[in-house]
Amino acid sequence: METKEKILANLKDEHEKKLFEEIYNAFLQDGGEGIKRVVNKEIEQIKKDFEKIKKQLENQMGG
Amino acid sequence: MQLKNIEITGFRGFKEKKEFNLSAPVVILFGENGSGKSSLLNAIEWCFFGNKIIGKETGIRERIDWEVKNRNSSECIVKVEIEENGENYTLERTWVSKTKEKFSIISSDGNVLEYDEANKKLNALLKYFTFKDFMSSVYQHQEVIRFMLTQEPKDRNEAIDRLLGLSEYRNIIEGIDLAKIKPDELEQELNSLAQQIKAKVQFWQEQILALENELSQKGISYEKISDSGINRMCAEIKKELINFSNVLNINLSDVFSNISSDDANKFIEIGKKEITRLRSEMPDVKKQKQLYEERMEIEKNLSDYHILKSDCEESRKRFKEFVEKYGSLEQLKNKKEEAGRNIESKKQERKNISQLGSIIRDALDYLKSEVVTDKNKCPVCGSKTDNLVGHLEKEYSERFEEGLKKLDDEIKNLQEQIKDTEKLIDEAETLKKTYDAAEKSFNKLQATLRKKFNLTERDDIGDCLKAKEDEINRLEEELKKGVEKKQAHLTEIENKFTMVEKLSGLIGLKKKREDAREVEKTNEWLNLRHKAEELKKLKDILQNIVAQVKKTSQKDAQDKIDSIRVKVSENFKSLTQHPQITELQIEVEEDKRTGGNNYSFKDNQSKYVTPILSQGQLNSLALSVFLSIAETAISPFSFLIFDDPSQSLGKEEKEKLTDLLNTIAEKKNLIISTMDGELFESAEKRIKKQKTIYEFKSWNPHHGPEVIKRG
Numbered sequence: 202m203e204t205k206e207k208i209l210a211n212l213k214d215e216h217e218k219k220l221f222e223e224i225y226n227a228f229l230q231d232g233g234e235g236i237k238r239v240v241n242k243e244i245e246q247i248k249k250d251f252e253k254i255k256k257q258l259e260n261q262m263g264g
Numbered sequence: 265m266q267l268k269n270i271e272i273t274g275f276r277g278f279k280e281k282k283e284f285n286l287s288a289p290v291v292i293l294f295g296e297n298g299s300g301k302s303s304l305l306n307a308i309e310w311c312f313f314g315n316k317i318i319g320k321e322t323g324i325r326e327r328i329d330w331e332v333k334n335r336n337s338s339e340c341i342v343k344v345e346i347e348e349n350g351e352n353y354t355l356e357r358t359w360v361s362k363t364k365e366k367f368s369i370i371s372s373d374g375n376v377l378e379y380d381e382a383n384k385k386l387n388a389l390l391k392y393f394t395f396k397d398f399m400s401s402v403y404q405h406q407e408v409i410r411f412m413l414t415q416e417p418k419d420r421n422e423a424i425d426r427l428l429g430l431s432e433y434r435n436i437i438e439g440i441d442l443a444k445i446k447p448d449e450l451e452q453e454l455n456s457l458a459q460q461i462k463a464k465v466q467f468w469q470e471q472i473l474a475l476e477n478e479l480s481q482k483g484i485s486y487e488k489i490s491d492s493g494i495n496r497m498c499a500e501i502k503k504e505l506i507n508f509s510n511v512l513n514i515n516l517s518d519v520f521s522n523i524s525s526d527d528a529n530k531f532i533e534i535g536k537k538e539i540t541r542l543r544s545e546m547p548d549v550k551k552q553k554q555l556y557e558e559r560m561e562i563e564k565n566l567s568d569y570h571i572l573k574s575d576c577e578e579s580r581k582r583f584k585e586f587v588e589k590y591g592s593l594e595q596l597k598n599k600k601e602e603a604g605r606n607i608e609s610k611k612q613e614r615k616n617i618s619q620l621g622s623i624i625r626d627a628l629d630y631l632k633s634e635v636v637t638d639k640n641k642c643p644v645c646g647s648k649t650d651n652l653v654g655h656l657e658k659e660y661s662e663r664f665e666e667g668l669k670k671l672d673d674e675i676k677n678l679q680e681q682i683k684d685t686e687k688l689i690d691e692a693e694t695l696k697k698t699y700d701a702a703e704k705s706f707n708k709l710q711a712t713l714r715k716k717f718n719l720t721e722r723d724d725i726g727d728c729l730k731a732k733e734d735e736i737n738r739l740e741e742e743l744k745k746g747v748e749k750k751q752a753h754l755t756e757i758e759n760k761f762t763m764v765e766k767l768s769g770l771i772g773l774k775k776k777r778e779d780a781r782e783v784e785k786t787n788e789w790l791n792l793r794h795k796a797e798e799l800k801k802l803k804d805i806l807q808n809i810v811a812q813v814k815k816t817s818q819k820d821a822q823d824k825i826d827s828i829r830v831k832v833s834e835n836f837k838s839l840t841q842h843p844q845i846t847e848l849q850i851e852v853e854e855d856k857r858t859g860g861n862n863y864s865f866k867d868n869q870s871k872y873v874t875p876i877l878s879q880g881q882l883n884s885l886a887l888s889v890f891l892s893i894a895e896t897a898i899s900p901f902s903f904l905i906f907d908d909p910s911q912s913l914g915k916e917e918k919e920k921l922t923d924l925l926n927t928i929a930e931k932k933n934l935i936i937s938t939m940d941g942e943l944f945e946s947a948e949k950r951i952k953k954q955k956t957i958y959e960f961k962s963w964n965p966h967h968g969p970e971v972i973k974r975g
Contacts, residue, residue: 208812224809233320
C-alpha cells in the first residue's frame with residue numbers, strides 16, 4: 202500500500218479524508234508549499250464566509 | 265533493468281559532452297572530491313526521475329536550490345541507455361527550466377515516444393518504482409552516511425527515515441506546520457463584534473433619550489407614535505404646502521408633487537428643499553431683491569459723487585492757498601527771471617572791479633621791483649607821495665578785495681533765491697495738475713449721472729439721488745411686512761417637517777436598538793458562530809491528520825525494521841566487529857520532542873549502542889541498513905549505486921566492505937564512487953567481477969572533468 206492509502210486507512214471522518222487527499226496531491230505537486238496553499242485555502246474560505254455573513258448582518262443593522 | 269551507457273552534456277559538473285559505458289558488472293568512479301563523480305550519479309537519477317530529485321522534498325538538505333544545468337553550458341541533456349527484457353531503450357531528458365523538462369524514449373527499432381506517452385512507458389519500465397524507493401534501495405547517497413555520523417539524534421533519525429523511504433511522512437507534517445492556523449481568530453472577532461454592538465446600543469440609547477427630552481420640552485407627544493402616524497402627518501403637511509403655494513401663486517415642483525408621503529425620510533428631505541425654493545421664488549421676495557439692487561446702485565453713485573466732489577474742492581482750496589502765500593505761477597516765473605538778470609549784472613560789476621585792481625597790483629609789483637629807484641614816485645602819473653607803496657597796498661585791500669567779496673556774497677544769495685523759486689514753481693505745477701484732474705473726473709461723473717437719472721444742469725445731483733434712495737427705502741419697508749408674514753408661514757410648515765423628522769428618527773433609533781439587542785438570536789449570528797467553530801474544527805482535523813501521519817509513519821517504520829532486522833544485524837557484523845555487540849537490535853518509538861520516529865540501536869542486553877560506536881562503526885551501521893533494504897526490496901533495477909560509502913571507515917573495515925560488495929556483485933551490478941585510495945585499491949583487488957574504472961581529475965568550470973577510462 203502506498204503512503205497515501207496507508208494514512209487514509211487510519212482516517213475515519215470523510216471530511217478529514219477529503220482534506221488529506223487534497224493535501225497529499227498538493228504535496229506531490231509542490232511539496233510543503235503545496236500543503237500550505239491547500240490549508241490556507243481552507244482557512245481563507247472560512248474567513249471569507251465569516252466576513253460575508255458579518256457584512257450582511259451589518260447591513261441589516263443599518264451599518 | 266540494466267544500465268548500458270550514459271551521455272551527459274551541460275549537467276551539474278559536466279560542461280562538455282561526456283560518454284560512459286556502464287555495462288560492466290562493476291563500475292568504479294575514482295577521483296578527488298569535487299571532480300564530477302557525484303554529478304555522473306546524479307545524472308542517472310535525473311534522467312529517470314527528472315526534477316523530483318531537487319528540492320526540500322527529497323529529504324536531502326543539499327538539494328535545496330540545487331542547480332541542474334551547468335552555468336557555462338547552453339544546454340543540459342542526459343541520455344541513458346538501458347536494457348530491459350532483451351530490449352534496448354534510450355531515455356533522453358532535456359532541461360528547460362526549474363519546473364519544466366522535455367523527456368523522450370527511443371526504442372531500439374527507432375520508435376520515439378514523447379511527453380505523456382514517454383512518461384507512461386517510463387512508469388511501466390520502472391514498474392511504478394518511485395524516486396523515494398530508488399533513494400532508499402538503489403542509490404546510497406553520501407549525505408545519508410554524513411547524517412548518521414553527526415551523532416545528533418534528530419539528524420540520525422531523519423537519515424534512517426530516508427534510508428527506510430519514510431521522508432514523505434516527515435515532509436507532510438512539516439508542510440502542515442507551514443500553514444499557521446489561529447483557531448481562536450474568528451471567535452475573538454465575534455466577541456469583538458458583540459462588544460461593538462453593545463457600544464452601539466448604548467450610543468443609540470443616549471440619542472433616544474436626548475430626542476425624547478427635546479420632544480417633551482416642545483410639548484410633542486411621542487409615546488404612541490407609529491410609522492402609519494408619521495405617514496398621516498406627512499400627508500397633512502403636503503396638503504398644507506399645496507394650499508399655501510396656491511396663495512403664493514407658485515407651482516410646486518413635480519418632484520414634490522409626485523412624492524409619496526409613505527416614504528417619510530424621502531418626503532421630508534424633498535419637502536425641506538421645496539420650502540427653500542418657495543422662500544426664494546415668492547414674487548414679493550423677487551421684488552425685494554430688485555429694489556435692494558437698485559438701492560445699492562444709487563448708494564454707490566452717491567458715494568462716488570460725494571468723494572469726487574470733495575476731492576475737487578480740496579485740491580482747489582490747496583492751490584488757492586498756495587497762490588495767496590507765494591504768488592501765482594507766472595509771478596514766480598518772473599521772480600526767477602529777475603534774479604537771473606541781477607546775477608548777470610553783478611558778475612559784470614565784479615569783472616570791471618577786478619580789471620582795475622589788476623592794474624594797481626601790477627603797479628605795486630613794479631614799484632617793489634629793484635629796477636625802480638624812486639619808490640615814492642607814481643609810475644602812472646609821475647606825482648610823488650611819501651610811502652607810496654604802503655598807501656597803494658592799503659587802498660588795494662580796502663577797495664578791491666572787500667568789494668569783490670561783497671559782490672560774491674550777493675551773487676550767491678541770488679542763486680539761492682533762484683533755487684527756492686524753482687521748488688515753488690514745481691509745487692505750484694503739481695497742485696495745478698491735481699486740481700485739474702479732480703475737476704475733470706468730477707465733471708465726467710456729473711455728466712454720466714445726469715444722463716443716467718435724466719437730470720438737468722440745474723438739478724442738484726446729490727439731492728436728487730438722495731430723494732430716489734428714500735423712495736426705494738419706503739417701498740422696501742412696505743414689502744417687508746408682507747414677506748415676513750409669508751416667510752413665517754413657511755417656517756411654521758418647515759418646523760412641522762423637522763418635528764416629523766425627529767419623530768421618524770426616534771422610531772428608527774428604537775428599531776435599531778431593538779434589532780441590535782436581539783442580534784444574537786438571528787440566523788446570521790448563529791452562522792457566524794458556526795464559522796468560528798469551523799475554524800477551530802479545522803485545527804482539530806489537521807492535528808488529527810498529523811497524528812495519523814505520525815502513527816502510520818511509525819507503523820511503516822516498524823514493519824520495515826522488522827523485515828530487515830536480522831539482515832541489518834548480519835551486515836553490521838560483517839562490516840565491523842565490536843566485542844560488546846554480538847546481536848544488534850533495532851527499536852522504533854515516537855520521538856517525544858518532534859513526534860517523528862526515533863530509532864534505537866541496542867545490543868543483546870538491551871543497552872544503547874550508538875553512544876559507544878566510532879564514526880566508522882556508525883558509517884557501517886548506515887551501510888548495513890541500506891544494504892539490507894537494497895537486498896530485500898523488490899526493485900526493477902538490477903544495479904546499486906554507492907556514493908562515497910567509506911567515510912570514516914578504517915582500513916580493515918574498508919576491506920570488509922569490499923568483501924561484502926563482492927558478494928552483492930554476484931547478484932547486482934554495482935556503481936561505486938569514491939575518493940578513498942584505500943577503498944579503491946581494496947575494491948580493485950577484492951571484487952572479482954569484471955570492472956570498468958573511470959578516473960576523474962583536473963575538473964575546471966570551462967571544460968568539466970578530465971576522465972580516463974581503464975578496464
